[in-house]
Amino acid sequence: MDSETAAALAAAWTDDYPWEFLTRLTEIGDRMGGSPGERRAAELVVEGFERAGAREVSVESFEMNRWTRDEAELAVTHPVERSFETIALPYSPPGEVRGELVDAGHGTPAELDEMDVEGKIVVASTTTPKGSRFIHRMEKFGHAAAAGAAAFVFRNHKPGQLPPTGALRFDREAAVPGVGVSLETGDWLTDYADRGGRAVLRVDAETTPGTSHNARGRLGPETDDEILVVGHHDAHDIAEGALDNGCGITVVVAAAHLLARMDLDATVRVAGVGCEETGLLGAETLAERLDLGSVRAVVNVDGAGRFRNLRAHTHGSETMEELVASVADEANQPIAVREQVHPFSDHWPFLERGVPALQLHSESGERGRGWGHTHADTRDKVDDRNLREHAMLTALLVREVARTDEIPRPSAESVAGNLRSGDYEEGMKAAGIWPDGWD
Template sequence: MHLPDAVVGDARTSGFAWDTLTDLVDVGNRMAGQEGERNGAMVVRDAFADAGLCDPHVEEFEIPGWWRGDSVLEIHEPSERVHAGQQDVLALPGCPAGEATGTVVDVGDGTYEEFEARADDLDGAVALASSNTPEEADRWIHRMEKYVNAADHGAVAFLFRNHVEGSVPPTGEVGYHQRPGPIPALGVSREVGARLARYAEEGCEVTVSVDCRNEPTSSRNVVADVGPDTEEAVLLTAHVDAHDISDGANDNGAGSALVAEVGRLLADVDLDTRVRCITFGSEEIGLWGAYHAAETLDLDSVKCVVNLDGAGSSRSLRVGSNGFDSVESVFADVTDDLNAPLVTDDTVSPHGDQWAFVQEGVPAVMTSTVSESSGRGWGHTHADTLDKLDPRDLPDVAVLVAEAVARLASDDAETPHRTRSEMAEAIDDGYVQELKMGGRWPYDDLD
């Protein structure tokens, strides 16, 4: 199947995706469960309606919410200094409010080996770990693992220092499904982190103060359909929430805008199977929107899931297939036919909304773009803003994704599911460790 020339031409000339993205970033704070996330969901619902999708509506669900207050990092020795304000320090969502004083212990990149090497020093200390994952690691090490390792080794607070320069402290969830976490936690910039690491070599005492709230609230998914009213559906998804300190342009306003744009393009395509467009809430704090969808849908009727996250940084696609070759091969055929680059990875990864479906054996892929700023880059910082993106990229990405989704919706496309036991066996030991540490291991019934 190929998109009609008129549809491709429409994609190349329309400003719909960029306008939707602009509306989303102009909302500002889209933190899960807060007013901005509600407003972002309304932007998407209206975009779905303007795109001609069927029955755009909002589905609400309960989540554990988190609200940021003021945070302070006070350095007592060897040189007194106070870091306050969001350009200096950021509390990490899911941590508790509290204050703790201790000696800074630098655990480098925060690998399991580095924590063990400093185990005797961490009790009663403040652990300092980089956001970097070393090249020799066999997988990405999540901040939550570093946070939990710090607490498990007796640290009274956790400092997460950015490895990307630019005086931007990082934020990001540490509580996940065990909220609130055990110790206060702050993100600090690469520059502040380098100073702390230097001070730690001669003895550095600090006080970490975090003011925040952990309270129940509600989040929301936005849902609409395109194509025939079949029982089976291909899901095209993204998350609309972003961290409260960020416009969330690439992570993940671009993905949400692309879901609306691809839905708009597919409205003019003769599809064999329904495509359900969903933007999830609360991805950044534990994939709650995706879990809500996975728990309320008949998963046997989900043909496959294409999840867009961080898909606005370039025109070069990356597909994390989670071992579902049937979906990856469709993207490979599309990029070959359209002479476009493609990077693939078959690791079964628990990061991203597709995981809620992958864990149940539903074919689901993470689709993003790769660029010089790949990796976390500006994500989860103040700097994830619209000016980092190029409006010329979204049309190319939209065409590639629309072509792939249309082919996946064809009666000729086969996307076999796997069993939960098969998925449990396919997960690397490192990710098994991470999932259990974060309270997210879904296979206790199989153990």
């Protein structure tokens, strides 16, 4: 390790800026896609890039469909009459539904295929069975809606009276209403479903044309190709968004400060993107506006900084896996590796178009989102040591990617095959996100 890099990493151990940045970000409050708070978050990211010494720093806007939350109600009407706390899920349409409650367990396709949900209110868990692949909320909802469900209720698997949120579709209104309820409420709904229960569900919300924002900057030498480092600065409106993805965008900003002090072999473009939670829209816009032929690789920081140990999703790239191993060895720090391709974060618009992708997450030891997507996603859950250390590891990983001239670009066939091997195709089609022409 050269002396300049060593000095930058040494200084990072005592740098208070990552915690200060996260504090200011979480103080904003609502950072939902298209909101004024999300714009302020983009401006804060620009400030962080400028502090790092990046050039060509700017905020860029793009058009999207802004979903705005209002009230939601859920009341059991049989065998008793009682109401429960609930929140609407993004892109739920407004409306009122009355119908029979049906418990779909984990909401897996197999479970939904075995029951009659036509015209009924389907209740499904936020988690999936142990030993099975992760089944995304959008997939569960898509299967239920396609089977004729009149409404969808997403029940948390984590205790604490925490109804979860999360988009039903990407950037457009869903077919039927959907809401989130706590584990404790879900337990009652399961009981009532077993007893022939009925309920009424009402959602007030609207989807209107809106504007979101990305933040951009450049570091390192001017070269013919570049490495793109992204993290999303938006969050769901029900909490501070400290873990998801306040930690991730903080790591990006802190890593930018380190990268500016390293000897880089290629241009590094850093970006904070909006509307990840509502459809990867900021990343999609960035992918459309950049010359992807000059983007050697994308490093997506979504989930890093939340928990103690870093985890790298290499998305089928053997070269990326080798780079991760070399950095883990150099830094004497564990970095877990997962090879499986997945489409549910900001690397996807680039990977779909053939750009090699690395996503940096972290290991919690638990299954599911934990505090994420709930009222409890607050700054007190964050350990600032993780922010600093993951920023250092991210910077080292990006430096290694910039040093690597040949990172094979994945073909659509190989990405599709990887997704099929992980049993993602059916779910992506149910969610409406399987790429056109890949059949």
